[in-house]
Amino acid sequence: MEVQVPDFHTARVLVCGDVMLDRYWHGPTSRISPEAPVPVVKIHDSENRAGGAGNVALNIACLGASTQLLGITGKDDNGQQLQSLLQQAGVECHFLQHPHHPTITKLRIISRQQQLIRLDFEEAFHATDLTSLYNDFDQQVANAGVVILSDYGKGSLSNPQRLIESAQRAGVPVLVDPKGTDFERYRGATLITPNLSEFEAVVGSCPDDDTLVAKGQALLQEYDLEAVLVTRSEKGMTLIRKDQTPFHLPTRAREVYDVTGAGDTVISVLAASLAAGASMEHATALANTGAGVVVGKLGTATVTTEELRSELRSESHQGAGVFAEDALAQLVEEARRRGEKLVMTNGCFDIIHPGHVQYLKEAKALGDRLLVAVNTDESVARLKGPTRPINPLDHRMAVLAGLESVDWVVPFGEDTPERLICRLLPDVLVKGGDYTIEQIAGGKCVQQNGGDVIVLSFKDNCSTTAIVKRIQNAED
DSSP: OOOOOOOGGGOEEEEEEOEEEEEEEEOOEEEEOSSSSSEEEOOOEEEEEEEEHHHHHHHHHHTTOEEEEEEEEESSHHHHHHHHHHHHTTEEEEEEEESSSOOOEEEEEEETTEEEEEEEEOOOOTTSOOHHHHHHHHHHHTTOSEEEEEOOSSSTTSOHHHHHHHHHHHTOOEEEEOOSSOGGGGTTOSEEOOBHHHHHHHHOOOOSHHHHHHHHHHHHHHHTOSEEEEEOGGGOEEEEETTSOOEEEOOOOOOOSOOTTHHHHHHHHHHHHHHTTOOHHHHHHHHHHHHHHHTTSSSSOOOOHHHHHHHHHHHHTTTOEEOOHHHHHHHHHHHHHTTOOEEEEEEOOOSOOHHHHHHHHHHHTTSSEEEEEEEOHHHHHHHHOTTOOSSOHHHHHHHHHTSTTOOEEEEEOSSSSHHHHHHHOOSEEEEESSOOGGGSTTHHHHHHTTOEEEEEOOOTTOOHHHHHHHHHHHHO
16 A cells, blocks of 8 residues: 655644643763662753643644644643643644643653653643533534544543534544543544553453454444554554454554654544545554654654655665565565555566666556566576576566665566466566466466456567667677
8 A cells, every 4th residue: 555645734633632741851860869779860951842632733733734722731831831832833722721720741851862750740630610621622623624532531531522522513533542441431433542551451352463353343333433543562553443354554663762652643643644635544554654753752752744755755665675485475465464555577677678667667556566576597598598698687686676666576487477476466467568468477366366467568669689689789
């Protein structure tokens, strides 16, 4: 599945939930305190960031989407700092200011890129009169493309049903980042995004994918949900929808600095993508990519549109190159689980010429991954004669692997690639020239598996044989 970044400027997302101020104090530590066995940190820098639902809204605004945020703060300096941070980033804030409770604040002490301790300053807002917040929500929801309820259990979402019903009346989908084990609170939501531990706390242990999917389907029925997206740490994420094939996305291997706020990024990118017109699968894939970016950053962090594009470009070339057959079969299976469409072609590719380049470019356009099977030297000699190939197998495969349109290259030693094709079963089998579909090796296997067989024409006046003859004539 080829994923494109949508135009987020067309998206409007309304976020409601628990907002907080994240503070970071940075400094070096080189000794242990004489008063207690703890490190001494000499603070030389500090910064404030939006946390909780504020970080969700900030992530959306950083993508370029229109963002409105509803929540509760104290009537204090921290609340003003939080609102100022968000407004400077383009978030439209509608805060209910509590006169007696402080703004929820979390202070982290950081040294050498490591968090040493976190101090929380908070009093939950559970007893707060939320009437004005509900009224603001009712006014804003009509103009929203998607609603996010970001629940951290601090009281801003003490009655999420009231908000879900309001969004339903307005015909706006609701995405929920849940808290706790009472999912009845989120009945009727479009989608919820629990992590695996939160999901298992509600449905029970899920030792394998089949169990997770079965229990996810049961959860959808029980709480009248349309979908659940389970984030699974190193196992990626799984999207489960009613009566549809589950969509598994593996995580992308990278160095993890801090998982703080990764869940915020997932639901932010998901919501902004849906509001911009992306399908649920594409929005989920973008959310997975965004999460992979932010875990490589320290603290609550955001992802930009350019970072998404850059990461997608990197992902599209991940694992590209020359592979042995068994290793390639595993890559193909992983691509299928990601929903990617596999295109396969084959040939000698003795001397790469413009006809090959154009042909492979057209083949790649038929799917997401292009696999090229290449005849070994012995196979080429049997087909073309003892003077061929001109270039040995490793050279031919290296040139093919270097083309932008080619993802995977694999050698085969038989006269035809039929056995290999029938093992890998691509979604599209492509051959260039004047073949009929019936003449194409492996075509029958592909068609019986529901795939397509396509014949593409080569560029005129381009062939390896003609090039060889011109070289020979020049030498004569």
